[in-house]
Amino acid sequence: MSDRAYALFEEQQKARGIHLDEVKASLKALKIETPSWGYGDSGTRFKVFQKEGVPRDPFEKFEDAAQVHGLTGLAPSVAIHIPWDKVDDYGKLRSHAESLGLSIGAVNPNLFQDEDYMLGSVTNASAAIRRKATDHLLECVDIAKETGSRDLSLWFADGTNYPGQGDIRRRKGWMFEALTEMYKAMTPDMRMLIEYKCFEPAFYHTDLADWGMAYNMALKLGPQAEVLVDTGHHLPGANIEHIVAYLLDEKRLGGFHFNSRKYADDDLIVGSINPYELFLIFYQILNAAGDADPAVRRNVANIAYMIDQSHNIEQKIPAMLRSVLNVQTQFAKALLINHAEVSAAAETGDVLGAEDAVRRAFEFDVTPLLHAVREEQGLPIEPMKAYLNSSYGKDILARGKGGASW
Numbered sequence: 092m093s094d095r096a097y098a099l100f101e102e103q104q105k106a107r108g109i110h111l112d113e114v115k116a117s118l119k120a121l122k123i124e125t126p127s128w129g130y131g132d133s134g135t136r137f138k139v140f141q142k143e144g145v146p147r148d149p150f151e152k153f154e155d156a157a158q159v160h161g162l163t164g165l166a167p168s169v170a171i172h173i174p175w176d177k178v179d180d181y182g183k184l185r186s187h188a189e190s191l192g193l194s195i196g197a198v199n200p201n202l203f204q205d206e207d208y209m210l211g212s213v214t215n216a217s218a219a220i221r222r223k224a225t226d227h228l229l230e231c232v233d234i235a236k237e238t239g240s241r242d243l244s245l246w247f248a249d250g251t252n253y254p255g256q257g258d259i260r261r262r263k264g265w266m267f268e269a270l271t272e273m274y275k276a277m278t279p280d281m282r283m284l285i286e287y288k289c290f291e292p293a294f295y296h297t298d299l300a301d302w303g304m305a306y307n308m309a310l311k312l313g314p315q316a317e318v319l320v321d322t323g324h325h326l327p328g329a330n331i332e333h334i335v336a337y338l339l340d341e342k343r344l345g346g347f348h349f350n351s352r353k354y355a356d357d358d359l360i361v362g363s364i365n366p367y368e369l370f371l372i373f374y375q376i377l378n379a380a381g382d383a384d385p386a387v388r389r390n391v392a393n394i395a396y397m398i399d400q401s402h403n404i405e406q407k408i409p410a411m412l413r414s415v416l417n418v419q420t421q422f423a424k425a426l427l428i429n430h431a432e433v434s435a436a437a438e439t440g441d442v443l444g445a446e447d448a449v450r451r452a453f454e455f456d457v458t459p460l461l462h463a464v465r466e467e468q469g470l471p472i473e474p475m476k477a478y479l480n481s482s483y484g485k486d487i488l489a490r491g492k493g494g495a496s497w
C-alpha cells in the first residue's frame with residue numbers, strides 16, 4: 092500500500108475528527124491470546140482429521156504460536172488446556188515459551204473428558220467425583236503459579252440430558268462449593284474467568300447456561316471472579332454486544348473466547364461469518380473506554396482477548412493468522428467510530444443518524460492504516476503472505492501425521 096493511500100486515508104479521517112496517532116497507538120497495544128488447542132488436530136464428533144506437520148507436544152505448539160506472533164505482533168501469549176498440555180515440568184515449558192518471545196496465558200482445566208464425568212464433574216451427585224473434579228481445579232491453580240499465568244479460565248460441560256436426571260438446585264450449590272474452594276486457593280493477582288454455554292454436550296440443562304448464571308457466581312465469589320464471553324456459546328439471536336456492555340458496566344467482563352458461528356458452537360475462524368458482530372462488540376468496549384467511572388475503564392484495560400477455535404479442516408497456522416488479523420481489522424474499524432457524533436445523534440432522537448455514525452466506521456477500508464502500523468512495528472505488511480512465502484509450513488511437515496489432538 093502506498094504512502095499516498097495512507098495520506099489520503101489520514102486526511103479523510105482527520106476531517107471526521109479521528110486522529111490516527113491515537114488509533115495507531117491503540118492498534119499497537121492490542122493483544123490476542125491464541126489457544127494451544129488451535130494448533131493441534133481437532134474435529135467434530137464425526138472425525139478428527141489428522142494433518143501433516145501438526146505439533147507433537149506442547150513445546151511444538153508454542154513454536155507454531157511464535158510464528159503467529161512473530162508475523163503479526165498480536166499474539167504474545169498462549170492459553171493451555173490441562174491435561175492436553177500436561178508436561179512434567181511447567182517451568183521448562185515457561186522458559187521455552189519465553190525463549191520464543193511468548194508467555195503462557197490462561198490455564199484451562201479440563202473437566203469433560205474423563206469417564207467419571209459422564210453425569211457431571213463439580214456438580215456430580217457423587218461426592219467422590221466432585222472431590223476429584225475440585226482437586227483438578229486446585230491442580231490448575233498450582234500450574235498457574237508455575238507458568239506465571241494470571242487467568243484461570245473455567246468451562247464446565249456439566250448439565251443433564253433429561254428432566255429429572257439431576258437436581259438443578261443442588262447442582263447449583265455444588266458448583267458454587269467447588270468454585271469457592273478454588274477461589275480461596277488463588278493468589279491475589281489471579282483471576283477466575285467463568286465461561287458459560289447454553290447447551291452442548293448437555294442437551295436439557297447446563298449448570299452454567301448463560302452470562303447471568305456466570306455473573307451470579309462471580310458476584311458471590313468476589314472481585315477476582317469475572318465472566319468470560321465465548322462468542323459461540325449463545326442461543327441464536329442473542330445480542331452479545333449488549334451482554335458485553337452490561338458486564339462492563341458491572342465491572343465483571345473478564346475476557347472473550349472469540350470465534351465465529353453460523354448455527355451453534357461452530358468454533359469457526361473469528362470474523363469469518365459475522366464480522367459486524369465483532370465490530371459492534373468492540374464498539375461497546377471502546378464506548379466503555381471513555382466512561383467517567385475509572386473502574387469501568389480499568390475493566391476495559393484488563394479484558395483478556397482470547398481465541399477459542401477448532402481448526403478441523405484448516406491448516407492450523409494460517410487459520411490462526413487469519414483469526415488474529417480478522418480481530419485486528421474489526422478493532423481498527425471500531426477505532427474509527429466518532430463517539431461524540433453517535434451520542435449527539437442519539438441525544439436528539441436521530442435514530443438513523445446514530446446508526447449511520449456507527450456503521451460508517453465499519454465501511455472504511457482500513458488496509459492503508461494496518462499496513463502503516465505494521466510497517467512502523469517492523470512487521471511484514473501482509474503477514475499471511477509472508478508466512479506462505481516462508482519455509483516454516485514446509486519444514487514442519489517433517490513432524491509427520493498424528494500430532495497432538497484432543
Ligand code: LRH
Pocket residue numbers: 128199246286288321348356399
Ligand atoms: C467449550 C469451550 C471451552 C473449552 C474449549 C475447548 O465449548 O469453548 O472454552 O475449554 O471449548
Ligand code: MN
Pocket residue numbers: 246286321348399
Ligand atoms: Mn470457549
Ligand code: MN
Pocket residue numbers: 321323324356358399
Ligand atoms: Mn466452545
